[in-house]
Each structure stands twice: as structure tokens, then as C-alpha cells.
Amino acid sequence: MTAKGARVLIIDDETPIRRLLKVALKAHGYEVAEAVSGLQGVQQAALLHPDLVILDLGLPDMDGLEVVKRLREWSRVPIIILSVREQEDDKIKALDAGADDYVTKPFGMGELLARMRAALRHAAQNGDEPVLTVGGLTVDLARRLVTVDGREIKLTPTEYELLKNLALNAGRVLTHRQLLRTIWGPGYQEETHYLRVYIGQLRRKIEPDPTRPRYIITEPGVGYRLVGGE
Template sequence: MTANGARVLIIDDELPIRRLLKVALAAYGYELAEASSGQEGLQQAAVLHPDLIILDLGLPDVDGLEVIKRLREWSQAPIIILSVREQESEKIKALDAGADDYVTKPFSMGELLARMRVAWRHAAKTTDEPVLSLGELTIDLAHRLVKMKGREVKLTPIEYEILKNLALHAGRVLTHHHLLRTIWGPEYEEETHYLRVYIGQLRRKIEPDPANPRYIITEPGVGYRLAVKEEGANPC
């Protein structure tokens, strides 16, 4: 990706750093947006769909690691950490959470630009869609909000994780093993009854007719998929 027109979101509570980055990166043709807190950064990311995010870990409201995790629920935009935290353990935590690279303050602009180019080369070529609308069902991944016919649906954390995983791969079949491993852990890969119970609960909350589901479709003996258009299917 070239600099010309690329959108970069800077999430940092230090005004001098934001000013420095905006001036320097704008000179290379980048379009810049900024946020001074984690929550503002998450909101900006959902609205702007940045091509790259520069993130400070030491934010005043939400820890940077949590911001990474929240972003990675729906976005594959490269994330470069810019932080004074230089311990190896902090870098590992950030990278494990989903960051693409880590630059320690103070930094040189040349180094940051090089890291940005590398991150873009390795970025997954996916389209960020934080809001998925399927008929009367709306799933807002950026804000962890599910609505049916415009009304919010209250889900338990596990119910939400199941729906989120299905939404991130809408139209694709996710196997029982994949869902169990992702949500409960590898030691639960054979516990398919866990899924049946929670899928049943989830259907009762989002399906107009849980006995004839339109959204969460069963692929017998394989797993489940989120239909990209309403359809009826085996409810087992």
C-alpha cells in the first residue's frame, strides 16, 4: 500500500506525540485521524476504517492491550504499538493480543515509517465490516451490540462469543472443534453438547422461530454457519 490516501489512526494521550506524527506523516501523503483515549480510538476506528493504527499502551481510560483485543474482534488493520514500555514481557503481551509491531519511545520517524511499510506487506487482505446486517438481525462487532428488529438482545459472554465467531466467518461453516477450541479451549474439543446447549439458547434469543432457524444453520455432523441471507434449516 502506498502512502497516498492511506488512512492512519493515532491513538495516544500525549498531544505532542500526536502533533509530531500528524505533521510528519501528512508530509508523506497519509490521511491522519487522532484520538486521545482508548474509547475514543475504538469509536474512531469503527467509523473511519483506518488502513493502519498507531497505538500507545498507556492510555488514561482503557489499557492499550484491551484496545488491541477489542479491535481484533472485527478489524485486521495493522496495529503498531508506540510505547515507553520497553520490557520484553510487555512486547510479547501486545503481539500476542494482536499487534503487528512494537516501537519504543523515543523513536525515529524513519524507523516508524519502515515498520509501517512492513506491517502493510504482512497485513491480511480483508475488509473490515464492524456492522453485519442479516435481515432483521444486526451484529455490531465494534460495540459488542446485537439487535433484533431494532431492539437490543442481551447475550451472555459465551453466547456473544459464539455469535461473534460465526459473524466473522459469515457464510462459512465453522466446525464443532473450531468453535469449542476457540471459545472454551483445546481441552473441550470433543464436548459438542456444550455447543448444542448454547446454540439452543442463542436461537431462542435471535430466531423468530427457533425450531426453524433462519440465521444459525446446522451442518449435520460438521458444525454451524451464520447464513448470509435468511433460510430455514435443520435446528439440531
């Protein structure tokens, strides 16, 4: 699914924000629907089956986290949180509840549009894409082969699993807990030092300059993101 014709549902009780988003998104080829409360948003999502949801956490009738949980009971639609809440804990809760990304108000429209494109690309993947490419980085899932600018990179099994999960979710932030649960299991969800060690090892192997990462970006206090290709 590309921007052209993609249907976006905006769930936000602030009229100026909805108006701003509606004008900007329509100018970029999106179809736009609106809801001013959590309940209306859930109802609109069920009725319209949007391709992407932009959701404010501070709604008049229910917390945005509850909206995420209700939508995730039956839908895998990409959800981007748009909120004034800047605390890391709010971001982590939203992402762990099933949101795909988080943008803090005030926001740059260019950044939001880039996050939307990444979420739509991820949703369009059929799940068995054998080769994932981000810039000069290529992950061949069928052959378990990783190359950077055509040069094969030798990874340990754990390094490979970590990179594979980041690549499968390119452009999206994955929380520490999500990565630890996936790679090491539920009993390791608090062992963030494991991630720091392995992310450091991966960066030394795949980044041109590990001190200024091009591929694996740190979301401070939240998790990591593999940059999405355009």
C-alpha cells in the same frame, strides 16, 4: 495499500506526540485521524475503518492491550504499538494480543515509517501470493522451493515451514510463542530451544554470514523477524 492516501489512526493521549506524528505522516502522504483515549480510539476505528493504527499502551481510560483485544474482535487492521514500556513482557503481550509491531519511545521517524510500510504491505497481500521475495531470498509457495541469489536451498519440512511463516509475515516480528504454536502446536509454546536450533540451521543455509544475519533478525527476548523488502 501504499503510503499514498493510506488512512492512519493515532491513539495517544500525549499532544506533542500526536502533533509530531501528524506533521510527519502527512508529509509522507498519509491521511491522519486522532484519538486521545482507548474508547475514542475504538469508536474512531469503527467509524473511519483506518488502514493502520498507531497505538500507545498508556492511555488514560484503559490499557492499550485492551484496545488491541477490542479491535481484534472485528478488525484485522494493522496495529503498531508506540510506547515507553521497554520490558520484553509488554512487547510479547501486545504482539500475542494481535498487534503487528512494536516501536519504543523515543523513536526514530525513519524506523516507524519503515515498520508502517511493512505492515501495510502485509495487509495488502491477498494470502495466496505464490512467490515471496526478500532481497536475494525467494520462497516459492506453490513449488515449496527456496532459492538464495538463484541457488536452490534444500530445507527439511520443519525448516521450510518456519521460513514460510516468517516470509508470509516479512517485516513483522513474530513472537516465540506464535512461531512455536504455528509450527509445532499449542503444547510446544514454551519450547524456545526448538526455535534456536532451527533458526540456527536456517541461517547456516540461507545467510551469506550466519553470524551477521541479513534475512532473519533476532528481536531479543521477543521473537524473530524476516526483513521486509522495500
